[in-house]
Amino acid sequence: MLRSFLPALLAFTTALHATDYYVDPVSGDDHANGFATKADGTNGPVKTIARAVKAALPGDTVHLATAVYKESAVFHNRTGEPGKPITLDGHGATLDGSDALNPADWPEVSPGLFRNDNLLRLDDAVLQRWFFLWDGKMNHMGRTSKGLRPDLKKVEELQPGEWTFVKDDARSVPKSAQIFGSFYVKLPPGQELADAHIAAPMRSAGIQISGTNHWITIRNVNATHVYNDGYNIHGSCRDVVFEHIGAFECGDDGISAHDDCRYVVDGLVSIGNSTGIADTVDSVTEYDHVFIKDCLGVDLLFVGTNRHVIRNGIVLSHAHTPLSLSGTDPGTCSLLLDNVFIRREAEPAEARVSKGGALDLQHVTLLGCHLVAADGKVTMDDTVIGLAPEKNGLWGAARGAKAPALLKELTPHP
Template structure:
C-alpha cells in the first residue's frame, strides 16, 4: 500500500514530539537558499486559533441552539466566509438567504441575512442583528456532546509563509478564520512535510500569485471553504504527494493556477475530488478513493 508511509508518519511520529499548543498565528519570513533551505521543524506543534464558547448559556430548543447575545466583539462573519463554527472537528456552514439580502440592499441596509432557525438544515447556522448566533446540530453530533469552537478573526491564517527556500514540517494548523497554511507572493522552493490542516474556516492550504510549492505528507480535513480543502490559484505551481484529504466542505482540491499535480493520495468523504481552471495544467496518478 502506497499510503502506509503517510499513515505511519501521522500516527507514530507526531506523538513522539512535545506537541506544543499555541494560540498565536505563525508567520515565517526567514528563508534559505536553493542549496540550503531554511528548515522550520514544529516538532508536533499545534497552532489552534479557535475560541471555545461551549460554556456560554446557550438557549437550547432541541437540536437548535442560540447564543445569549454576541459571541465576539466586532464583525463575526467576513465577506466570502462559508463556515462560522466548528463542533469538535465538524464545520457548521452559514445558511445565507439571498432573497432577504436583496431586500435589505433595496432599503439601503448593509450586511448579511440568514435563514431563520426553523429552516436550518443539520450542520447550518445563522446570525442575528445583535451578533448572536444560532445553529442546528449536525446529524453526526449529539447535542451537547461536542465542543463549540469559534474560529479566529476573518483575516488570520494559522501559518503564513512569506519567503523562498524553506521546509516547514511537523506542524498542525487549525481553527483559523482564514487558511490553515497561506502563501502569497512570488516565493519559490517551499516544501511542506508531515503537516495537518484541520477545521479552518477557509482552505486548509492555499497558494496564490506565483508561489512554487511542494507538499509531501499532509492531512487536509474538515476545512470550511465552499471551494476546497486546498485552493491553489493565480499562477501558482504546486505538487502534492502522500496526502489524505477528507471531509472538507468544498472539493478536495481546487486548482486554478498554472500547473498542479497530485500523486499517491487518498481522498474520501468528498462530494468532488478536483475542480480545475480552463487553462490549468493538471496531472494525477495513483489516487485512491474510498
C-alpha cells in the first residue's frame, strides 16, 4: 500500500512547485517544453514569449534570455493567484517593435523615391504616431502623438532622408476606421534601399495587457520602437506589478493605463517617447522611482476619473507640454507628486491643471514651467517653483524674468 501511495504523493508535491520557463529567440524551439536543460529533443528553451506565457500557470516564471526580441509580450485574460503571480522576468531583454524594410516590397517609382502601398493595417491614430528609423534614429517628420502634427509633405516636396504618406480614399471601407494609402521614402539618387538601413515600427506595443488580468508581475524588461505604447494596459486588471522597466523611443506613450486598470510600478525609465506616462479613464496607478527624459508630446499626462501617484521621480522635460491633468465630468482626476524634480531642458512651457484635475505637490521642484490652474485645483507643501538654469543662451527671452511671474497664473481663471 505504501508503494502505491508514494508515486501519488510525489506527483502532488511536484505540482505544488512553481515552474520556470525559459525563452531564447536564437537557440529556442517552440516544440520544446521551455525547461532549462536539453536532456533530449523535447527539453530546452522555447523560441517565443507567446509560447511560454501561454504555458505559464499561477506561481510560474517566464525567463527571457538577455536578447532582442522581435515580438510583443501579450497577456490576455491571464490570472495568477494571491502570493503566486504569473511572472515575466526579462533579465534586461528588449522587445523591439521595428523591422527593416524589405526592398522587394518597396518599388522605386522615380530616382531615389520608393513606395509601399500595403505596409500594415492603418488608421488615423496609427498614422499620427508614425515614424521611420534611419540608421537607428527616429524620423517623425516633426510630428508626434499628443504634440505638434504639421501636415505631411507632398511627395514632390520630399528631400533625401524624408518620408510621407498619401491616403487613397478610393480604397476606404464604409463604417471602418481603417485607412489606405501609400508610404514614400526618399533617398539620395543612386542609393539602394537595402543600403539605407531604414526600419519601420511594425508592432503596436512591447507589453500588451488586455481583457481581465490578476496577479501578474513583469520585471527587468525594455520596450522600444513600437508605433503605440511601450506598455499598453487595457481592460480590467488588479494586483499587476511592474518592476524595473524601460520604454525607449515609442510612437506614443512610454506606459499607459486605460479603462479599469490598477497597477503599481517600481522603477520606470521612459526616454524619447511621445509621452512619458499617460494614464486615462478610470485607471488607478502608483509609480515609484521614475526617470523621464527627451519626450516629445507630454511628459506627464493624466485624464479621467481616478487617482494617480508618482513618488521619487526626475523629469528632464523637452516635451511640448510638461504636465497635463484633467478630470472627466463628473469625476475628478487626482495626481500626487511626492519628492519629484521637474526641469525644463528647452524653453519654458505650460504645466496645466484643467477642469476636474486636482494636483497635490509634496516636496516638488518645478523649474521652467508655467503652472496654470485652469478651473483645476493645486495644493503645495515644501515645493519650489522657479526658472530653470539658462543653457547657452537658449532661453534668452526668459532672461531677467522673476520666479513670481511663473506663479501669477496659478489661481483659477477661465
